Amino acid sequence: MNEEDGPVSERHAKALARRRLKQALAAIYDPPPAVLLPDRDALCDYVRATLGDAPLTYLEFGVKGGRSFKRIAERFTHADARFIGFDSFEGLPEDWLFQPQGRFSTGGKPPDLRDPRMRFVTGWFQNALPGFLNENDIGGAAPLLVHYDADLYGSTLFVLAELWRHADDYYFLFDEFFQEEAVALYDFSRAFPVEIEFLAQTTTTPFKQVFGRMRRVEFKPRRAIEEKPCDASS
16 A cells, blocks of 8 residues: 555545535525625524514524523523524534544533523434424424534534424524535435525634525426536645
8 A cells, every 4th residue: 555545545535525515505505695794693683683583493403502502592582482402512423624523522511501491402413303303393383493503514414304304494504504514405405305595694704604594395306407627626
């Protein structure tokens, strides 16, 4: 084996990942939304203005210390709103970008947030989410807002696929969209018939946040799309 096989393979994998991200964004995020906002707080204000102070159901995947969880709850004050956070609280299940496995751990403890409208579902998404969805109706008349902050491709794709069977129309937030989450959404949209509308994004770099709406639709074959050559080294 050539001693350069390892580094070459790693470089090739990174190049393919960049190419996949570019293809995903070109397919589902072109053109981008017209509303550009400076930061997460402004984006949450926009979400509140769009939905109104409704008795929404809010699902957040990737809670950590609960900062974004609290940020949303402070803006939606309706007494019948409910906020459910999903997290193992043991950190990343695998390495992600420059973060090692276990990063973002809180020692298995959910945040101490004293709001009776809040609850936390502890465990890995793949283990905890199916049972929750079987026992709880999230597809009712109240608005549903889903915050994807799972970071990882596999975790994001799993949640997207699970929710598809239980909610046919909901609003979403993606927290690190311009990384693996965008690729997961693109792959999901190729297998599951959905209509995706992006309403706003932050201009924060490098991990822009996006807000939009997703609707389940009837499957129809896609029209053939001519793919442009993509330089994997870029």
